[in-house]
Amino acid sequence: MTALGQHLLAEFTGCNPGSLANLERVTSAMLQAAEASGATIVTHSFHHFSPHGVSGAVIIAESHLAIHTWPEHGFAAVDYFSCGSVDTASALVVLRAAFGAAAMETLSLTRGPLGRLD
Amino acid sequence: MTALGQHLLAEFTGCNPGSLANLERVTSAMLQAAEASGATIVTHSFHHFSPHGVSGAVIIAESHLAIHTWPEHGFAAVDYFSCGSVDTASALVVLRAAFGAAAMETLSLTRGPLGRLD
Numbered sequence: 001m002t003a004l005g006q007h008l009l010a011e012f013t014g015c016n017p018g019s020l021a022n023l024e025r026v027t028s029a030m031l032q033a034a035e036a037s038g039a040t041i042v043t044h045s046f047h048h049f050s051p052h053g054v055s056g057a058v059i060i061a062e063s064h065l066a067i068h069t070w071p072e073h074g075f076a077a078v079d080y081f082s083c084g085s086v087d088t089a090s091a092l093v094v095l096r097a098a099f100g101a102a103a104m105e106t107l108s109l110t111r112g113p114l115g116r117l118d
Numbered sequence: 119m120t121a122l123g124q125h126l127l128a129e130f131t132g133c134n135p136g137s138l139a140n141l142e143r144v145t146s147a148m149l150q151a152a153e154a155s156g157a158t159i160v161t162h163s164f165h166h167f168s169p170h171g172v173s174g175a176v177i178i179a180e181s182h183l184a185i186h187t188w189p190e191h192g193f194a195a196v197d198y199f200s201c202g203s204v205d206t207a208s209a210l211v212v213l214r215a216a217f218g219a220a221a222m223e224t225l226s227l228t229r230g231p232l233g234r235l236d
Contacts, residue, residue: 004188005195007127011229043163045177049201057175057182059163064175064184068199070122070230077123077229079197081186083167107227111129111195112188 014102132220
């Protein structure tokens with residue numbers, strides 16, 4: 001039985017602080033990541049986060065791709081919730097390159113009651 | 119040492135399908151939930167999800183609150199990423215009531231390298 005959704009959590013460390021602090025760069029990287037995964041972009045919203053960093057989400061037809069960055073720690077937390085056939089790995093490759101991340105850790109969770117019966 | 123962020127995943131089962139399929143109701147419930155938690159709402163975006171259900175997110179100053187609903191399964195998946203002092207439990211109370219959920223399961227994760235040192 002198939003899960004209703006997949007929720008991929010990714011953490012990027014050792015990133016370029018300048019990239020993480022730049023609203024336009026983060027927005028552009030997230031849109032490119034969504035496109036690289038083959039997702040259909042519905043809309044997006046990004047803003048500067050207090051006191052540093054950028055926060056926001058791309059709403060896609062297949063669900064969402066969200067990010068929060070901490071330039072002062074060279075850290076970005078991403079989550080990609082997907083329902084359907086998107087290539088989330090390709091999205092992560094785009095983001096890792098855009099942020100110049102030294103390392104990446106991921107955690108993939110199934111979402112939905114059907115997922116628990118796998 | 120404190121984690122950079124908290125990521126609360128919540129799954130609502132046995133929900134009223136009509137509530138989960140209604141774009142306005144889901145949007146309203148999510149905005150009320152964000153307000154109940156004391157978050158500062160920046161913007162929001164919700165849309166009908168194919169073939170059923172509603173998908174979207176509230177972008178808050180403290181991060182994001184996202185949802186995806188499957189009316190045909192009476193199921194809603196919520197995630198609340200927060201940085202700072204928001205009362206996520208109050209948000210879940212609002213959502214559970216709005217959807218008439220029979221049950222709710224939650225998973226709380228710390229996000230960020232500092233979180234791993236707790």
